[in-house]
Amino acid sequence: MSKTILEPSAEAALKQETSSVNGTMSHKMSLKGGAFITEETSYQNVFVPEEWTEEQLMIKEMVQDFCFKEIHALGIEKAAMMDAEKDMDQIIAILEKAADLGLCGLAIDEEYGGLGLDFNTGLLFGEAISVGFSFATTIGAQTSIGSLPILFYGTEAQKQKYLPKIATAEYKAAYCLTEPSAGSDANSGKTKVTLSEDGKHYIMNGQKMWITNGGFADIFIVFAKIDDDKNLTAFIVEKAFGGISIGKEEKKLGIKASSTVQVFFNDCPIPVANMLGEREGGFKMALNILNTGRIKLAAGAIGGCKFGIGRAVQYAKERQQFNQSIAEFGAIKYKIGEMVTRTFVAESAIYRTGANIDEKYEEFIKEGKTKGEAILLAVREFAIECALLKVYGSEVVDYVVDEVLQIHGGMGYAVETGVEMGYRDARITRIYEGTNEINRLLSVAELGRRVFKTKELTLDSAYKKLPLHLLKQSSPIKFSGDDSFAKERRIVKNIKQLFLVLMGAAGRKFREQLEHEQEIVMNLADIMAEAYICESALLRVEKLVKEKKGDKKELKAKKRMLRLYLYEALDKVRKSGNDLIMSYATGAEKRVLFFFMRVLTPTYHINPKKLRRKIAEYVVEKGDYCF
Numbered sequence: 311m312s313k314t315i316l317e318p319s320a321e322a323a324l325k326q327e328t329s330s331v332n333g334t335m336s337h338k339m340s341l342k343g344g345a346f347i348t349e350e351t352s353y354q355n356v357f358v359p360e361e362w363t364e365e366q367l368m369i370k371e372m373v374q375d376f377c378f379k380e381i382h383a384l385g386i387e388k389a390a391m392m393d394a395e396k397d398m399d400q401i402i403a404i405l406e407k408a409a410d411l412g413l414c415g416l417a418i419d420e421e422y423g424g425l426g427l428d429f430n431t432g433l434l435f436g437e438a439i440s441v442g443f444s445f446a447t448t449i450g451a452q453t454s455i456g457s458l459p460i461l462f463y464g465t466e467a468q469k470q471k472y473l474p475k476i477a478t479a480e481y482k483a484a485y486c487l488t489e490p491s492a493g494s495d496a497n498s499g500k501t502k503v504t505l506s507e508d509g510k511h512y513i514m515n516g517q518k519m520w521i522t523n524g525g526f527a528d529i530f531i532v533f534a535k536i537d538d539d540k541n542l543t544a545f546i547v548e549k550a551f552g553g554i555s556i557g558k559e560e561k562k563l564g565i566k567a568s569s570t571v572q573v574f575f576n577d578c579p580i581p582v583a584n585m586l587g588e589r590e591g592g593f594k595m596a597l598n599i600l601n602t603g604r605i606k607l608a609a610g611a612i613g614g615c616k617f618g619i620g621r622a623v624q625y626a627k628e629r630q631q632f633n634q635s636i637a638e639f640g641a642i643k644y645k646i647g648e649m650v651t652r653t654f655v656a657e658s659a660i661y662r663t664g665a666n667i668d669e670k671y672e673e674f675i676k677e678g679k680t681k682g683e684a685i686l687l688a689v690r691e692f693a694i695e696c697a698l699l700k701v702y703g704s705e706v707v708d709y710v711v712d713e714v715l716q717i718h719g720g721m722g723y724a725v726e727t728g729v730e731m732g733y734r735d736a737r738i739t740r741i742y743e744g745t746n747e748i749n750r751l752l753s754v755a756e757l758g759r760r761v762f763k764t765k766e767l768t769l770d771s772a773y774k775k776l777p778l779h780l781l782k783q784s785s786p787i788k789f790s791g792d793d794s795f796a797k798e799r800r801i802v803k804n805i806k807q808l809f810l811v812l813m814g815a816a817g818r819k820f821r822e823q824l825e826h827e828q829e830i831v832m833n834l835a836d837i838m839a840e841a842y843i844c845e846s847a848l849l850r851v852e853k854l855v856k857e858k859k860g861d862k863k864e865l866k867a868k869k870r871m872l873r874l875y876l877y878e879a880l881d882k883v884r885k886s887g888n889d890l891i892m893s894y895a896t897g898a899e900k901r902v903l904f905f906f907m908r909v910l911t912p913t914y915h916i917n918p919k920k921l922r923r924k925i926a927e928y929v930v931e932k933g934d935y936c937f
């Protein structure tokens with residue numbers, strides 16, 4: 311993290327005269343990644359999932375139908391017992407059938423045999439395919455990490471040679487970054503290449519680990535170091551080149567029907583034309599590809615949530631105990647209300663970001679960038695949001711699968727319902743595409759870099775708007791929700807301001823050492839995530855209400871979810887803020903920071919029990935996740 315993360319200091323900011331906390335709201339949509347924390351966005355400028363076109367919804371339905379027909383039709387118990395080692399032929403057959411429908415070439419441009427879908431529709435695909443259980447990981451590796459490096463960084467010849475065959479699944483693809491000694495610290499990999507004496511081939515030696523699709527892949531995107539290079543370089547490696555051996559399928563906790571193996575390279579000869587991108591450009595490439603994967607993972611996570619909620623609601627309606635359906639118990643309504651709300655707010659932020667990425671892409675195209683450059687830059691722009699959403703989405707799905715299982719009681723523990731499979735499968739989402747710890751750290755570090763190093767973002771105006779006038783107030787503000795959303799907007803703004811106050815204070819204290827205070831950085835990441843999630847949910851509901859999208863009952867349910875979530879977010883923010891302040895602050899600084907905390911996170915007067923019950927009753931009446 312840059313040394314300058316500390317400036318402007320909170321002290322300097324405290325000296326500044328401030329304008330009202332209700333500063334003018336920008337009605338211009340900001341297409342700057344990370345700017346959500348310093349700026350406000352108008353509801354007119356966000357995409358909401360209620361705006362999916364017929365065509366996009368048809369793609370979603372087609373993908374889900376495919377999963378029902380090819381995977382669920384096997385029987386849920388059989389699907390839950392599938393295993394990459396014994397069922398590899400079947401997994402390959404499903405991948406090939408998916409390719410026949412065009413599903414392996416969604417992101418690939420039409421000129422290379424794909425469908426060339428926009429980014430947000432790609433996210434919707436990720437949500438839809440998640441009902442295919444482990445298969446979502448298999449096709450995810452094919453369509454994302456296994457092929458996007460070629461699409462974004464390949465030469466014309468490389469694209470022509472590989473992409474059409476990936477789109478038809480004639481080539482199955484895998485991505486080899488991780489090694490036994492290089493996981494989160496991916497750039498420390500030991501896999502080496504040296505140029506052959508005749509200069510025609512790179513000779514690769516090394517070992518990769520945890521490689522999805524590795525058991526049957528024909529091509530591998532492999533990251534390795536040339537000679538004594540400091541940074542990785544990427545290569546397109548065909549299994550047919552020789553010198554590659556594949557380890558046994560890993561025995562895993564979940565996603566058992568996805569292939570995960572070690573891959574060994576023993577004097578593997580790679581034609582020089584198969585270097586991908588620039589020499590030593592591999593690490594940057596790996597990070598950029600992971601940025602796209604992170605938000606896709608979040609979309610997949612909410613797909614899993616929706617499916618699980620549907621199962622839980624159906625079961626709760628049918629299951630009778632004490633002469634009534636368990637869906638009528640307050641304890642079960644609590645769970646349903648919570649699961650639905652968290653899924654709804656996460657979804658709001660994911661597709662808002664996806665649409666922003668698409669708009670940014672168009673901006674870059676207008677500037678004359680190539681398609682590959684434009685999409686990479688657009689996703690890169692929203693790297694902070696992608697990291698936060700990866701963390702948030704994976705933690706929501708883990709919460710949801712746990713509660714779905716709990717609602718099923720003993721039946722949730724039985725393989726025959728498939729619920730335990732969902733519980734096991736979801737756990738990986740907190741580990742791959744960068745662990746949640748790494749993504750939390752990265753989101754704050756990236757914000758610091760943009761503010762203080764590249765100056766892409768400016769906190770000045772945000773600091774000027776610090777609510778210093780609140781120091782003169784003696785009692786917290788009381789909120790009560792109403793239809794103007796003024797109070798809700800204020801909560802969101804307060805969370806952002808609290809983040810800026812705490813980030814400034816911690817930065818001033820630790821300076822360049824802040825990156826070593828990981829607990830504090832993670833507190834900051836959690837507050838920043840809540841700011842983004844709350845704002846996205848607010849803008850979605852505000853847009854729906856003001857533009858009268860949806861029937862009255864549905865809108866009411868959505869408003870309830872917004873209010874319930876803001877209430878809960880304030881609690882989470884208080885907890886993170888308390889932890890942060892208690893971890894280092896003393897004396898006057900501690901008192902001032904706690905004062906800000908109290909004033910910026912006052913009680914939001916809603917009735918959480920009533921809201922959860924109403925939300926749950928609405929969903930139970932509909933019989934499924936229905937938003």
Ligand SMILES: Cc1cc2nc3c(=O)[nH]c(=O)nc-3n(C[C@H](O)[C@H](O)[C@H](O)COP(=O)(O)OP(=O)(O)OC[C@H]3O[C@@H](n4cnc5c(N)ncnc54)[C@H](O)[C@@H]3O)c2cc1C
Nearest residue numbers: 485486487488493494520521522741742743744745747748
């Ligand atoms: C089923 C599965 C499929 C996978 N598929 C692929 C694939 O297709 N291709 C591929 O290349 N890789 C793949 N991976 C690898 C995956 O990306 C790594 O497991 C992940 O990046 C974490 O690396 P690691 O397992 O070595 O954990 P480690 O890096 O050893 O981390 C262990 C723990 O330490 C924490 N930690 C590490 N460094 C820090 C730090 N600086 N600060 C704070 N905490 C830290 C982590 O957050 C984690 O909690 C897959 C993994 C699994 C399990």
